[in-house]
Amino acid sequence: MKRKDQPTVAGAVTVTKIDRRTFLRVTGVAGGGLMLGVTVGCSPEESAKVRSADVAAEPIELNAYVQISADGIFIQSPNPEIGQGVDTALPMIVAEELDAAWSDVTVVQAETHPRFDRQMSGGSRSIPSRWLPLRQAGAAARHMLVAAAALQWEVDPAECETRDSMVIHAPSNRSLSYMELANSAAVQPLPELDGLKLKDRSEFRLLGKRVGGAKNHTLVTGGALFGIDHRMPDLLYATYVKCPAVGGRVKAANLEAVKALPGVVDAFVQDEIKPPPGGFLTVPLAAGVAIVAEDTWSAFRARRVLDVEWDEADAAKDSWSAARAQAQELSAGAGNEAVADKGDVEGAFDNADKTLKSFYEYAFVSHAQMEPQNSTAWMRDGKLEIWSPTQAPQFGADSVANLLDMDVADITVHALRSGGGFGRRAINDPMVEVAAIARRLNRPVKLTWTREDDMAHDYYRAGGFHSLEGALDGDGKLVGWRNHLISFTHDGTNPVIGGNIDANIDPGPFVPNLNLTQTLLPWQTPCGPWRAPRSNVVAFAHQCFLHELSHAAGRDHLEFMLELMGEPQWLEEGNSWSLHTGRAAGVIRLAAEKAGWGKTLPEGHALGLAFYFSHAGHIAEAAEVSVSDDRTVHVHRVTAAVDVGPIVNLSGAENQVQGSVIDGFSTMLGQQVTFENGRALETNFDTYPLLRIPRAPDVDVHFIQSDFPPTGLGEPALPPLAPAVGNAIFAATGERVRRMPIAKAGYS
Amino acid sequence: MIEFELNGEAVRTDDDPNTPLLWVIRDTFKLKGSKYGCGAGLCGACTMHVDGVASRTCTLPVAAVANRRVTTIEGLGTPQDLHPLQAAWHEHSVPQCGYCQSGQIMSAAALLASNPTPSEAEIDAAMSGNICRCGCYPRIKKAIQSVGDTSLAYNAAAGREVNS
Numbered sequence: 001m002k003r004k005d006q007p008t009v010a011g012a013v014t015v016t017k018i019d020r021r022t023f024l025r026v027t028g029v030a031g032g033g034l035m036l037g038v039t040v041g042c043s044p045e046e047s048a049k050v051r052s053a054d055v056a057a058e059p060i061e062l063n064a065y066v067q068i069s070a071d072g073i074f075i076q077s078p079n080p081e082i083g084q085g086v087d088t089a090l091p092m093i094v095a096e097e098l099d100a101a102w103s104d105v106t107v108v109q110a111e112t113h114p115r116f117d118r119q120m121s122g123g124s125r126s127i128p129s130r131w132l133p134l135r136q137a138g139a140a141a142r143h144m145l146v147a148a149a150a151l152q153w154e155v156d157p158a159e160c161e162t163r164d165s166m167v168i169h170a171p172s173n174r175s176l177s178y179m180e181l182a183n184s185a186a187v188q189p190l191p192e193l194d195g196l197k198l199k200d201r202s203e204f205r206l207l208g209k210r211v212g213g214a215k216n217h218t219l220v221t222g223g224a225l226f227g228i229d230h231r232m233p234d235l236l237y238a239t240y241v242k243c244p245a246v247g248g249r250v251k252a253a254n255l256e257a258v259k260a261l262p263g264v265v266d267a268f269v270q271d272e273i274k275p276p277p278g279g280f281l282t283v284p285l286a287a288g289v290a291i292v293a294e295d296t297w298s299a300f301r302a303r304r305v306l307d308v309e310w311d312e313a314d315a316a317k318d319s320w321s322a323a324r325a326q327a328q329e330l331s332a333g334a335g336n337e338a339v340a341d342k343g344d345v346e347g348a349f350d351n352a353d354k355t356l357k358s359f360y361e362y363a364f365v366s367h368a369q370m371e372p373q374n375s376t377a378w379m380r381d382g383k384l385e386i387w388s389p390t391q392a393p394q395f396g397a398d399s400v401a402n403l404l405d406m407d408v409a410d411i412t413v414h415a416l417r418s419g420g421g422f423g424r425r426a427i428n429d430p431m432v433e434v435a436a437i438a439r440r441l442n443r444p445v446k447l448t449w450t451r452e453d454d455m456a457h458d459y460y461r462a463g464g465f466h467s468l469e470g471a472l473d474g475d476g477k478l479v480g481w482r483n484h485l486i487s488f489t490h491d492g493t494n495p496v497i498g499g500n501i502d503a504n505i506d507p508g509p510f511v512p513n514l515n516l517t518q519t520l521l522p523w524q525t526p527c528g529p530w531r532a533p534r535s536n537v538v539a540f541a542h543q544c545f546l547h548e549l550s551h552a553a554g555r556d557h558l559e560f561m562l563e564l565m566g567e568p569q570w571l572e573e574g575n576s577w578s579l580h581t582g583r584a585a586g587v588i589r590l591a592a593e594k595a596g597w598g599k600t601l602p603e604g605h606a607l608g609l610a611f612y613f614s615h616a617g618h619i620a621e622a623a624e625v626s627v628s629d630d631r632t633v634h635v636h637r638v639t640a641a642v643d644v645g646p647i648v649n650l651s652g653a654e655n656q657v658q659g660s661v662i663d664g665f666s667t668m669l670g671q672q673v674t675f676e677n678g679r680a681l682e683t684n685f686d687t688y689p690l691l692r693i694p695r696a697p698d699v700d701v702h703f704i705q706s707d708f709p710p711t712g713l714g715e716p717a718l719p720p721l722a723p724a725v726g727n728a729i730f731a732a733t734g735e736r737v738r739r740m741p742i743a744k745a746g747y748s
Numbered sequence: 749m750i751e752f753e754l755n756g757e758a759v760r761t762d763d764d765p766n767t768p769l770l771w772v773i774r775d776t777f778k779l780k781g782s783k784y785g786c787g788a789g790l791c792g793a794c795t796m797h798v799d800g801v802a803s804r805t806c807t808l809p810v811a812a813v814a815n816r817r818v819t820t821i822e823g824l825g826t827p828q829d830l831h832p833l834q835a836a837w838h839e840h841s842v843p844q845c846g847y848c849q850s851g852q853i854m855s856a857a858a859l860l861a862s863n864p865t866p867s868e869a870e871i872d873a874a875m876s877g878n879i880c881r882c883g884c885y886p887r888i889k890k891a892i893q894s895v896g897d898t899s900l901a902y903n904a905a906a907g908r909e910v911n912s
Contacts (some may be wrong), residue, residue: 083845222781222821229780419847662883696885
């Protein structure tokens with residue numbers, strides 16, 4: 001059986017051998033971004049001459065996403081693969097409308113090219129942003145294959161149907177495979193995209209099924225897929241040593257001693273370069289010492305000899321203990337900046353039957369993606385070629401061009417598979433570093449960070465603090481809500497990524513009287529997007545505090561949550577990124593029901609429930625937990641109810657939800673990066689523990705498949721986990737945990 | 749000069765004897781299936797078999813494997829004839845990012861070689877040195893159990909694409 005990841009097709013994207021009459025016409029579609037790369041300018045009579053006998057030996061292009069040869073169908077996967085499964089899900093969308101048999105499909109990781117529009121994996125946006133254009137790409141290719149067959153048979157295309165990579169003309173009992181039709185299809189006129197009929201969900205044959213990952217075979221046999229695995233002749237290997245506190249510069253370094261070490265080719269100081277202001281996801285180049293060697297270990301080993309004297313005049317002095325102390329002091333009052341105000345908050349609290357006040361906090365965390373940061377670069381004749389495990393190749397090229405004063409057209413970035421992303425690889429600092437190193441060399445060079453580099457130089461998820469107050473009326477209804485967020489700022493004005501709140505995040509829309517304020521503390525160490533930015537922490541504070549309120553009101557938490565959602569309504573009709581209370585209630589009910597809410601559980605077990613809407617996903621999770629006498633938290637089972645519209649790949653979707661739940665527990669349990677004097681104190685997995693298999697809960701996943709447009713699943717299943725576990729700990733023990741990681745609150 | 753057996757072939761290297769085996773395999777022998785994750789024996793991404801024993805090779809000097817048998821993921825099965833665990837990983841579509849999976853499979857293969865039908869507790873114990881940051885643990889467990897439990901059929905040769 002044919003593999004989906006045959007190495008021989010790596011160059012398929014560039015193969016467009018049709019004939020000399022071919023010309024390039026780029027067709028853009030407003031909002032959709034589909035570009036059908038190639039079409040031809042010949043008459044139907046001429047195209048009829050291209051018969052099915054001329055089976056294409058090499059992939060022939062029907063459009064940017066679909067190429068067909070005698071060997072099968074090649075579908076381009078446009079977005080970087082970071083473990084979220086888009087290299088399977090996106091081609092499945094094309095294959096569905098194409099009516100390709102999945103066993104005929106070979107997935108090709110697309111090169112970085114404008115015809116694939118913005119190739120970024122982030123924000124759980126791959127599925128929603130690609131949904132329409134990929135369906136159109138599949139349907140357009142199908143249309144051309146049908147046209148080619150109908151022309152050959154001299155029948156009306158409307159009499160033809162398609163199935164399993166075949167065009168079938170039932171009245172005459174004839175059929176031709178797509179592989180036989182590719183040549184003649186490629187010279188058919190491009191259809192008008194708006195006129196293509198797309199399938200109803202009931203007609204799906206492939207979408208919603210369980211399909212294995214497209215690169216599974218390569219992965220389980222140890223194939224070289226990842227950025228760190230990149231091989232090429234004459235490759236050099238580099239390590240880059242930066243000041244442990246961000247912003248430090250090199251005052252002196254014993255370069256000569258390092259250069260004399262075995263295997264070392266060069267060692268040099270690279271100065272800091274700051275980006276011009278305003279770039280999105282563009283990064284500075286940190287100062288450091290580059291050691292270039294003939295192999296990775298020679299470079300790593302040389303660090304033991306390297307002695308750098310740092311100039312820390314402008315380096316970070318960030319202190320977590322000082323920030324905590326300050327936040328605890330500030331929490332007594334309101335923030336120094338207003339964020340939102342609605343109704344009569346003073347009145348609501350004055351007239352309340354009950355009020356409650358709680359302080360929640362969470363630490364800085366690292367991404368700790370399994371593949372340490374790395375990139376390879378080769379500078380030749382003023383042109384730079386880069387191979388990088390990146391979530392955002394185009395932003396990376398922009399960053400490099402900005403910092404090194406190059407024309408972005410002279411930079412080619414190959415986005416290789418990433419060993420985990422979680423937002424870390426949306427920031428392209430390793431790409432910038434390797435580019436700066438490659439400028440000094442006449443051979444290609446791969447930069448590999450050590451794990452310690454990775455943990456010391458992350459763009460961290462910011463820690464933060466919430467001083468929350470709630471008011472309940474005599475019926476136990478939530479009538480007032482105050483939140484003073486204490487977060488951080490790099491520039492003195494704007495909150496760090498994920499360090500903000502607004503009136504639209506729940507329960508904001510459902511509370512008549514609301515007051516939000518913030519205080520931003522200065523923080524120099526860079527913060528960045530971390531899986532479900534903001535939601536991954538706010539969900540913990542808000543959803544746990546809502547549970548506190550329902551308990552104070554003496555009410556069933558499930559009933560309290562459903563009452564808050566109220567009647568079904570879409571807060572902003574037609575906007576997937578807006579909460580729909582009916583979908584919310586649907587998943588809350590389903591999670592509760594499947595978890596056995598209100599039923600008898602094994603001795604010592606208790607359930608905690610939480611809902612969160614983020615990244616367009618409506619997700620509720622129920623955690624079944626017991627806590628031993630030594631305060632070890634056992635999460636036995638998590639029941640997740642998920643509404644992200646129709647599911648593309650059931651296997652991949654389930655894997656994402658299970659993984660998000662485990663990631664959520666892993667992070668809330670023991671992960672913290674502690675900063676003192678601008679330095680991260682945790683250095684590796686001994687002090688920064690990731691969950692291991694014995695602690696992993698069973699995760700039951702239930703999807704509510706609806707006709708709402710499909711949305712992504714890389715992120716939204718994570719935020720509800722922490723509050724579900726926090727609420728379950730309370731249900732099991734009567735103790736409320738208001739701090740993440742919970743290890744810092746005495747749990748293990 | 750250090751000589752050892754790598755995936756059934758006699759090999760030799762003049763790398764510094766203190767070089768961790770992982771880097772000899774990755775950079776000298778250019779086999780990229782074994783991964784660098786932590787450099788401290790904490791995550792298991794670098795797991796290989798040394799004389800059949802699952803070993804963390806990011807901290808194991810190459811001198812320690814002189815005249816011994818080293819098996820990497822590339823030598824466990826072949827692309828045409830997968831090891832039953834590789835087929836099971838395929839069957840259950842275990843990977844997300846996939847970076848740790850070579851190490852996971854190597855640890856699981858060493859377990860099954862000595863204990864063909866491990867209990868859940870035995871799987872936990874044998875696999876606790878391997879971190880999966882993506883959280884594929886439920887499927888890792890299922891895949892191992894499916895091989896241990898011969899009543900669950902799998903098709904090792906075909907390495908089916910549409911599965912799980």
